[in-house]
Amino acid sequence: MFDITVLWKAPEVNPINRKARTIPGLNPVNVYGRVFFFSWFGFMIAFWSWYAFPPLLYETIAKDLGLSQADVANSNIVSLTATLLIRLVAGPACDRFGPRLTFAGCLLAGAIPTALAGAVYNVHGLMALRFFVGILGGSFVPCQVWSTGFFDKNVVGTANALTGGFGNAGGGITYFLMPAIFDSLVAERGLTAHVAWRVTFIVPFICIVTTAVGMLILCPDTPTGKWSDRHLAVQQNLTTHGISGAVVKVPGELTDQATAGTNSPNGSGSGSDEKKLGFEAVEPKQIGGFAHEAPIGEQAMLDTARGEVVVKPSFREALPVVFSAQTLVLAGGYFCSFGGELAINSILGAYYVKNFPTLQQRGSGNWAAMFGLLNVVFRPLGGLFSDLIYPRFGVWGKKALIHFVGLMTGVFLIAIGLTDPMDQNTMFGLVAGMAFFLESGNGANFGLVPHVHPHANGIVSGVTGATGNLGGIVFAIIFRYNHKDYAQVFWIIGVMTIAINLLLSWIRPVPKAQIGGR
Numbered sequence: 001m002f003d004i005t006v007l008w009k010a011p012e013v014n015p016i017n018r019k020a021r022t023i024p025g026l027n028p029v030n031v032y033g034r035v036f037f038f039s040w041f042g043f044m045i046a047f048w049s050w051y052a053f054p055p056l057l058y059e060t061i062a063k064d065l066g067l068s069q070a071d072v073a074n075s076n077i078v079s080l081t082a083t084l085l086i087r088l089v090a091g092p093a094c095d096r097f098g099p100r101l102t103f104a105g106c107l108l109a110g111a112i113p114t115a116l117a118g119a120v121y122n123v124h125g126l127m128a129l130r131f132f133v134g135i136l137g138g139s140f141v142p143c144q145v146w147s148t149g150f151f152d153k154n155v156v157g158t159a160n161a162l163t164g165g166f167g168n169a170g171g172g173i174t175y176f177l178m179p180a181i182f183d184s185l186v187a188e189r190g191l192t193a194h195v196a197w198r199v200t201f202i203v204p205f206i207c208i209v210t211t212a213v214g215m216l217i218l219c220p221d222t223p224t225g226k227w228s229d230r231h232l233a234v235q236q237n238l239t240t241h242g243i244s245g246a247v248v249k250v251p252g253e254l255t256d257q258a259t260a261g262t263n264s265p266n267g268s269g270s271g272s273d274e275k276k277l278g279f280e281a282v283e284p285k286q287i288g289g290f291a292h293e294a295p296i297g298e299q300a301m302l303d304t305a306r307g308e309v310v311v312k313p314s315f316r317e318a319l320p321v322v323f324s325a326q327t328l329v330l331a332g333g334y335f336c337s338f339g340g341e342l343a344i345n346s347i348l349g350a351y352y353v354k355n356f357p358t359l360q361q362r363g364s365g366n367w368a369a370m371f372g373l374l375n376v377v378f379r380p381l382g383g384l385f386s387d388l389i390y391p392r393f394g395v396w397g398k399k400a401l402i403h404f405v406g407l408m409t410g411v412f413l414i415a416i417g418l419t420d421p422m423d424q425n426t427m428f429g430l431v432a433g434m435a436f437f438l439e440s441g442n443g444a445n446f447g448l449v450p451h452v453h454p455h456a457n458g459i460v461s462g463v464t465g466a467t468g469n470l471g472g473i474v475f476a477i478i479f480r481y482n483h484k485d486y487a488q489v490f491w492i493i494g495v496m497t498i499a500i501n502l503l504l505s506w507i508r509p510v511p512k513a514q515i516g517g518r
Contacts, residue, residue, distance in 0.1 A: 043167025082134025091462015098227030118198030157447025161383020172372025339471015382443025417491025
């Protein structure tokens with residue numbers, strides 16, 4: 001039975017990596033609750049600013065800058081392209097510098113172009129600005145890596161889904177906030193539309209900078225302290241609990257050249273920069289006698305030390321991780337779920353206006369916002385179901401959940417596309433049903449990510465997140481060339497989603513020889 005006190009009391013922790021086994025989300029004083037807060041809130045602020053243009057773009061900004069429908073679609077694609085590139089870089093950056101610094105760096109770098117929105121006066125300026133604002137979308141990767149680093153395998157699916165879901169809600173909040181701020185500046189401050197939309201972007205800029213500074217001042221890199229000391233902390237914790245040994249040389253840069261002769265945590269060949277931590281038990285016993293520590297057996301402790309401590313793999317080792325079948329499964333699932341969400345989020349307000357002209361900009365924006373806001377509930381449910389399945393069905397259960405929600409998402413997308421509802425209740429009901437499975441799929445996907453190549457979690461998270469953006473670009477291009485025939489694109493995305501999930505359903509969830517992560 002669920003114990004509600006875990007939402008605020010100090011959690012039990014893994015004795016080796018100090019990851020929490022519950023989520024004290026209502027206790028920001030506790031370090032785990034504080035990191036949890038900054039993880040989701042930082043990503044929510046980033047997502048809000050990243051998607052701050054669409055609520056005003058189709059009418060106010062398009063009219064002011066003289067944009068065509070193609071210009072608007074192209075600006076959406078440019079924004080997604082930038083985020084794809086940043087996510088690919090953010091993954092290895094997390095493994096190298098730690099997720100906290102990478103997270104704050106993404107926020108501060110993206111805050112600058114956000115503040116410069118007022119300098120845009122033509123379509124070329126808009127394209128350039130939205131490209132650099134797209135840096136903010138890359139903050140998703142350190143958000144998930146940071147969360148994974150603080151919460152253990154039994155709750156990491158829920159933790160990642162909550163931080164990602166609350167963060168993704170920024171895509172819905174922006175549809176409320178940006179038009180409301182704009183209308184307030186016009187009605188109460190007497191600004192013209194030409195000036196008001198530019199001033200509106202100062203608000204997210206202030207929020208981004210404040211959040212990034214708070215993250216740097218108030219939060220640690222890992223549960224054990226500095227990112228650079230994480231390997232030493234694991235060694236010390238093992239020794240404290242009766243297991244002794246020596247840590248082999250900490251791995252080098254991603255570009256280091258590896259040589260054959262040893263084994264990496266995923267069971268593949270490694271270089272002279274050994275990645276496993278070599279320990280031997282000196283006194284067999286069940287661990288769990290220290291304050292707030294969960295009882296964990298010796299073998300589980302050794303597997304954690306050898307396979308679940310993030311390392312900086314050599315370039316030779318990074319490539320098998322990036323191109324492994326297991327990473328492909330995660331990437332394919334996220335291509336469909338998050339890619340679909342990004343593309344649909346960009347056009348949903350326009351689709352509503354097309355089918356229901358009486359809604360106008362603010363009304364359609366409010367209804368479109370609900371699609372993003374449902375992430376607060378639906379994405380966490382995907383992670384929660386993933387964690388509930390895990391004790392009984394293991395990683396295979398988590399993978400099956402990804403494909404199930406993917407197939408159901410495709411069914412709803414096809415239903416919307418074929419019916420093209422002209423009744424508001426039908427339209428909003430179908431979109432809500434689609435959102436349930438689509439957004440749950442996002443949560444379920446990152447419920448499995450921490451189990452796949454856990455020693456390279458940043459790389460796996462980065463590739464998976466970037467592929468989600470690739471899906472957004474592909475789907476946005478399809479929307480672009482179908483002009484305002486939104487319904488046709490919905491069923492096309494639905495067919496693609498079903499086909500991709502069926503093609504990937506046969507692949508093992510984790511490599512057969514992988515150490516840890518199970």
